[in-house]
Amino acid sequence: MRTRLQNWTLLLSSAALLMFPLASSAQLTTSDIQTRIGAESHVGNVTGHAKDAAPDYRRYCVGCHGDLGDGNGENAVWMQPPMYQQPRDFQLGVFKCRSTPTGTLPTDQDLYDAITRGFDRTNMPQWNTLSKQERADLVAWVKHFSPRWATEKPGTPITIPPEPEVTPERIKAGRDVFAKVQCWKCHGVQGMANGPSASTLTDDLGRPIAPFNFTDGSRPKCGDTDQDIYRIFMTGLDGTPMPSFADNIKPDEAWDLVFYLRTFMAQKSKEKEMAKQLALKPVDPNAPAGQQ
């Protein structure tokens, strides 16, 4: 009898423990959210209005992101990590794809780009079929879910210097940056997402998450231009284990790293050709810091 009771308490307490990280996510009511229905967005010369986005949101977004924008739409239960990522909880106001430093709100343009681009390897498709005005309205709608927009301004976008010419020297220098800041701890020495820390990663809500695999042909979630890749590691992907490297990588080194990362990717590129000619070896994870 006693053991049964103990079993129950153990079960209940472990259930409580498991639920803890999820319980920290926000819960706002419809009336909280309704107070911000006047939210606006400014994308280029288009002004978006949250109040105009309701029909589109109900039609295209609510199934996953939910009535309250908390990512608990009726389809969300079918998206289990780490195979699928769960829909974003807009109430938290924390976003992966930003042009702004870690810990700051993204710009309206960032949200607009995310909606337009969609997220590779997730259930979020590209919404470039919606008009510019509709997407701008949806950006305002996304913003109206979180109280953060009422009290904070978006961060200042990071400055990305013009892209230099790719050279074999730059690719080699990029390899040194990759070794120095130890990208391989999660992404692996060949960018195959098999670094020593890859298997234990969790997102901010405690759900398992995998590092980006550069080699399997998939596209980075926050865009696949050279500028996008530069932005990803300099701003970090908030809400995930991917930190910001803005304090540790200089702008010039950052371009070198972009070129080196391209050599891992399945897609054909100038960088890949050059790396082949250089016969570059993967970095040695056991080499002491600073000695590759």
Add this chain to the structure above:
Amino acid sequence: MRNRYNLAAVLSLVVLICCGGLILNQKVNAAGEGKITGTVKLDGEAPHMKGIDMTKDPFCSKAHATDPAHLETYVVGAGGGLANVVLSIDGWSGSALTSTAVPVFDQKNCMYTPHVLAMDTGQTFKVSTSDQTAHNIHPLPNPMVNVGWNQSQPPGAPPIEKSWKNTEIIPVQCNIHPWMHGWFVVVKGPYATTDGNGSYTIENVPPGSYTVTAWQEAAGTQTQKVTVAAGAAATANFTFKAK
């Protein structure tokens, strides 16, 4: 005419004395500030702390080759003194920022030193690294209370300076080394953290009656009422039971 001048002189003298008195009084108050001191103990035997397997990172396992690392959920010193307990004052209504000190949270041998870092709201603190392996410093506040961030600190990275706006108990983690887990405890007003023997002193507490809160990451919180007399030390001892 002369009388009038006298009156003005007397009046200004009175004003001067009053002002002086006010200024002096403040100084008297400052000198009269008391403190709250005490010991936090753990009742009964210290729970077993599991060892940490750091073989995944050769730098970390080498650093602990002779001194194996353990979890730090309960750090119990001689005589049952409980370390890493944060003591603060409930509903502090005094000056906004009570200390100009800059607390430091260091990443050393793949552990957080200290394991628990207490600070005032708005107080600047530093995150530094002493390790020759890359860390990412990733506090996880409730986004509705404070704004989180996630920054890398590869070997030789300069310290990061940060502060928190609101009171909150914020877990901190390194995603690269999943065993690395610590706490930022953001309180309002004066605070103290217990040392290895469980002792603490909250300095610069003006005379008055207060409720002291003691927080331990696993055992929870306890409160106690104390009265601080001018220039004297009030005592508040706590005993926690391991959960």
